[in-house]
Amino acid sequence: MATHVKPATAQTPRRRTLGPQVPLEGDNGLYTQAWFPICMSNDLAPGEVKGYPFLGGRVVAFRGEDGIAQVTSAYCTHLGADLSVGKVVGNHVQCAYHMWEFDRAGACKKTGCGDPAPARANLFAFPTLEKHGLVWAFNGEEPHYDLPEWPFPEADLVVQTQEFPVPMAVDPWVICAQTPDIQHLLLLHKFEVLPGGIAREVEWTDHSMFYDIDGIWGGRHMQVRGGIIGTSIFFQTGTLDGRWFGFLAAFGLPAPQQSRLFSVFAGERTEDEVEVRAFLTECHEFETAIAMEDSEIAMKMHFKVGSLTKQDTTLARYLEMVRNWPRSHPSEEFIH
Numbered sequence: 001m002a003t004h005v006k007p008a009t010a011q012t013p014r015r016r017t018l019g020p021q022v023p024l025e026g027d028n029g030l031y032t033q034a035w036f037p038i039c040m041s042n043d044l045a046p047g048e049v050k051g052y053p054f055l056g057g058r059v060v061a062f063r064g065e066d067g068i069a070q071v072t073s074a075y076c077t078h079l080g081a082d083l084s085v086g087k088v089v090g091n092h093v094q095c096a097y098h099m100w101e102f103d104r105a106g107a108c109k110k111t112g113c114g115d116p117a118p119a120r121a122n123l124f125a126f127p128t129l130e131k132h133g134l135v136w137a138f139n140g141e142e143p144h145y146d147l148p149e150w151p152f153p154e155a156d157l158v159v160q161t162q163e164f165p166v167p168m169a170v171d172p173w174v175i176c177a178q179t180p181d182i183q184h185l186l187l188l189h190k191f192e193v194l195p196g197g198i199a200r201e202v203e204w205t206d207h208s209m210f211y212d213i214d215g216i217w218g219g220r221h222m223q224v225r226g227g228i229i230g231t232s233i234f235f236q237t238g239t240l241d242g243r244w245f246g247f248l249a250a251f252g253l254p255a256p257q258q259s260r261l262f263s264v265f266a267g268e269r270t271e272d273e274v275e276v277r278a279f280l281t282e283c284h285e286f287e288t289a290i291a292m293e294d295s296e297i298a299m300k301m302h303f304k305v306g307s308l309t310k311q312d313t314t315l316a317r318y319l320e321m322v323r324n325w326p327r328s329h330p331s332e333e334f335i336h
């Protein structure tokens, strides 16, 4: 005789308990208004233009003769040629098809045939910054927060920036959500907590959260203050076995539910730069080993806010911050 599972009762509800959800990047055509890395500074020599996927569309980054990097929409406003096929002339990017030229503000300054440049033929120029060895673009008209600074003057530091070759199939903010997830530091990463503790107090602003970690991981003593800025940046400074280092992880947003991973390590400059760089490589390997413990989970997860418990309080507050984050997509008509 066939048996079957009994239907749901009040004791075994069939409905899943869900918390308030966080919109995914690209939901309703909107993206968080945040700074996102587009490429490494090293990828862009003076006079170079290169194309990158961003926000589900395409942008170019170019560096004029003046050395200043700019991110704009990729498609020429004449007939849509991809400007990454073009070149940089002076401080303008020039389309390869009919030689229209655009300045850093995206304004068309010149046509190849000599007709006057149309007044309303501008590219979308993203607010652009170059910092920490990365070229950043802000999704929005006006940035509402700054990129973080190291606690020492940059001249006193050796900084190493690199891109992790494999993108991840989740939104940047989902990766960021690991940091306010204090439980997983203890349970998954098995941080051994020292008297300074982990996240005893969390410092919140309207766009960031930071806390202290004093713990042992992989036999090494990590005493740092780390946190999240916005929806795309992990930032941490402190010591590894007593020696200062800084670590910034920046997550690019090529398309909905995709992240590009960049990491930046900083160490105090000494006479022996080779030795400092060896230390930064060691810091990189240390942080990568921690991140590898998360990677399969992050790659395969289907992020959804379900039933949370008391120890999820910090995570819940971060998710609320992201849920309420301003969203827009002013470049939409330009980058597709």
Ligand code: FES
Binding pocket: 076, 077, 078, 079, 080, 081, 095, 096, 097, 098, 099, 100
């Ligand atoms: S398509 Fe760019 S100038 Fe014609």
Ligand SMILES: [Fe+2]
Binding pocket: 178, 184, 189, 290, 291, 294
């Ligand atoms: Fe983690």
